[in-house]
Amino acid sequence: MANETMMEKDMQKVTAKQRVIRIISLVLVYAFLILMALIVLFPFYWMLNSSLKSLEEYRWSIPSLFPHKLRFVNYVTAFKAESLSVSLGQLFVNTAYVGIVSTILSLVVTVLSAFAFARLEFKGKNILFAGLLATMMIPGELFTITNYTTVYRFGWTNTFIVLIVPFLVSVFYIYLLRQNFLQIPNELYLAAKVDGTSDIKYLWKVMIPLSLPTLISITILKMMGAWNSYIWPRLVANDGAHSLITNGLRNAFTDTAGDIDYPVQMAAVALVSLPLFLVFIFLRKYIMKGVSRSGIKG
């Protein structure tokens, strides 16, 4: 009896100590996360801060941390965007179209390739994979001239194809997804084979749900790519009907001396980023849901 109470007391002590440690570590974790969040958040804050300044204040030698007078009119100017040869709405529709189509196609190609690399055995697999990785190591800017010649010969200039197809395959994403697929135990695949499940069905029913977080990440990155791409669209699709958002906004708010009206430009950027941001918020749920269903690994 005495022994047992001793042990109980010991246990209580331990749990009390553990609780203190847990609370301290929790505080530390939150402090760390919030500090890092503030640091990461700063540029975003700066974008909003700048977007509400007058050009004059923006040019101050000492940048102000908060606009002296909030100029919401910048957003009105940006929204009207009278200087744009293409309306903001049209730019948005173009970009969304290119973003969505290229994301979907890119996901299909990436999933198939990653599956082949992660699950199938074929001759030259390792060499091919190393070769793919090697292509990432050449600065892409060197591709521009040759690719420009290629799409010009194909007669693809000023089409949506030229904005979607050339960058459909990204070795970065194939590699990423392959890593994820490799985490899914092979036993499941072999079991499925025994059951006579087709590859595609297996992919759809097992692999894709299990790698959903990564697929969502790829979706986000790809969509962002469409939003931010500038040099290539400028070069190959500059006829207005196919203009993308960054091209449209890049030099749109320039005053006559060639100085860019950065506050209005920032306001425009913030405006067009808003829908994207909402999509992210929506998708984020799925990243975190992830694979909480069942014990797959092992």
Add this chain to the structure above:
Amino acid sequence: MKKIKRLVFIVVFALLAFGLIGCAGTNGGNSANFTVPEGGYDGSEVTIKFYHTMSAQNLQPVLETYIKEFNKIYPNIHVNHEAVGGYDDVRDQVSKEITVGGQPNIAYCYPDHVALYNLAGAVVQLDSLIDSTESDGANGQLGLTAEQKADFIQGYYNEGLQFGDGHMYTMPFSKSTEVLYYNKTFFEANNIKVPTHWFAASEDDDTSLEYVMKKIKTLDPTSFPLGYDSEANWFITMCEQLGSPYTSATGEHFLFNNDTNKGFVKTFREWHQAGLVTTQSIYGSYTSGLFVETGVNDDGTPKQRSYMSIGSSAGATHQRPKAVDDVYPFEVGIAPIPQMDASKPKVISQGPSVCIFGKSNSQEVIASWLFVKFLTTSVEFQAEFSMVSGYVPVIKSVNSNEVYAAFLAKADGGANIASLSAKVCLEQEAAYYTSPAFNGSSEARSQVGALLQKVMVSKEADVDAMINKAFADAVEECKYKAE
């Protein structure tokens, strides 16, 4: 390891295989020597494409208005125009399009862009078009008349001839220069004269910049009396004013490493180290921000500011202090920049020119020329474009345009500062110079800017050794980049 060996083997093999394919240069037509076909413009239906950088809100409507005017004379020439980002974006776009023969007909250009396009022989020499007496398809001659030619401000027109081969490659479109902005209110209150030359000939040479800067420094010790926007412009303009070599379009390109240049660079260093002058990059922010500063510190002393600012004439509105209750805290004066020799003034010519690209259909080239000629010689267009853009017209007769004359007449150092700036520019039409253009001229420009910057701020003890090395390094860098 075996895999790595195989990979290395494949890479090496690929390198050799593709390296050996060697060159198969495509033959693009060398269109530099354009011959005007007999009959000039035959009225045929053509579409021409014009790349520019008019992203500003109100410039494109002006252009469009005058395209309509142009189409009243030439209904069959269709002009598609497009704002392609900034000047460098235009260059990047056009140079890639040239590789597939897809270049536009007309583009905004800076001289070094044309030197680049010329490697492909893509730019049309304008001489035969300018001199052509063939028909322009509208009861006139295709070329420029003697009056039209004489109407161009000489310094602007000559920019097209800066390529070392005596041929004309570009037409001036709209221009700007550097001017001296000064705090007129302060100058008048303290009885300071507007400086006309750089260096003080004697202690009391009160029209020299040196004297004025020192006087301002004694009045407001925390100030930088002068803020100069662009080090590169300063260096090149000094070479020009002193008649000292800078660059050449032919033969040895980089001539700026000489004792005269080392001399003025050293003086500017002394000025900077004495707190008399700063530049945009050294200050770390727009020098116009220093110039328009009117605030006071907590202890009542004035905040750090400048009382003179040398910058682009097209940026006049940035050099104006913020109005408080519709009153400007001080009046801005604008004057030509200081000179070395008052009888031979030199100021830099900046701003876009246009060039015309070769095409297999000679009518397209002729139509492009007609459009360029229309824009550059039309008094109404030049006047309106200048008033909206802050640049100045390239032809003299604009001065007699009623609307433009009214614009100039209302010039003041406050609400109508843009008029004042334009007026000061136009008064200096004889002083404009342009630098030689060749592949490497933009590198030379950025190197002399970096050089002046380095010398001004350097803290090294042996100043002369530092200056010698900075010059030698700059030339070496230029040569490497150009060859």
Add this chain to the structure above:
Amino acid sequence: MVDSKQQWKAWLYLAPAIVLLLIFTVWPIINTVRISFLEGYNAMSAVNGAHFKFGFGNFKKVVEYRGFATCLKNTMLLCVLTVPISTFLALLIAVCLNSIKPLNRLLQTIYFLPYVTNSIAIGMVFAAMFKIVGFSVEGIEQSTSLGIVNNILAVFGAGPVNWMNQGSSYGANIAVMTIYIVWNALPFKILILLGGLQSVNKQYYDAAKVDGTSKVRVFFRITVPLLSPMIAYVVITGFIGGFKEYTSIIGLFGENMGPVGSGADKPLNTMVGFIYDSIELHQGRAGAAALILFGIILVVTLLNLYVSKKRVHY
């Protein structure tokens, strides 16, 4: 394992990717290799029918560049500094984020925000943080603004440090670059690692909890090994990206690639900076530099792969 049915199936799945890569990636690489062996190649002259001698002239020219050693050193240094720091920080943030319940959604949203932030804004922030405005030769006392970081340092009685103005030390410049690159890379890495963490089975953690294993131990013994494929990915792509660093330097230090007063030296130039400089007029030289860079990245990546083969657990 290698049966013929799997063979053709694999190639079938890979076909779309391979076709597109051949056209838009492999062909340009071949072209780059070709022009890198054509001495003095430039596309404009090529249009005009110029012929170029085959040889190693471009490579020679690259190696002879007076700033070549600087470019190489900076390229290496930035990689070696930024990849471990950003990977470790991202891992820590991802794990912490994964372990908390309250505020979880809010914090996650915040860590996504950089994706919708324009890059111009990021560059501007850095100027505001590190740049001293109104710098004068008499000393920093004359400045108009010291920058946010120096203001924070002042609270702790330290500084001010000359981060990136004229006369700033190479070390300070590299520190600013490192912070910038890490900052820029963090959101992507957090996203990837957070995604990866979701695929890690919670059972392991439950088991560890029962055992009463300490958190640090859990981190190194369970989280890191289970997450190792994603960590390997982040490290390898981080190195590849780091070797290509260039735009951020231009963004912070301008075309001179160094603090004001660097003259012709470009003390912060990198290999890709050199490639950009050459690409307008000397594509042959740019191609040669790219191949040299490729060789370096290849060696490092093979090393990385070799290490990860030993350490990564699938």
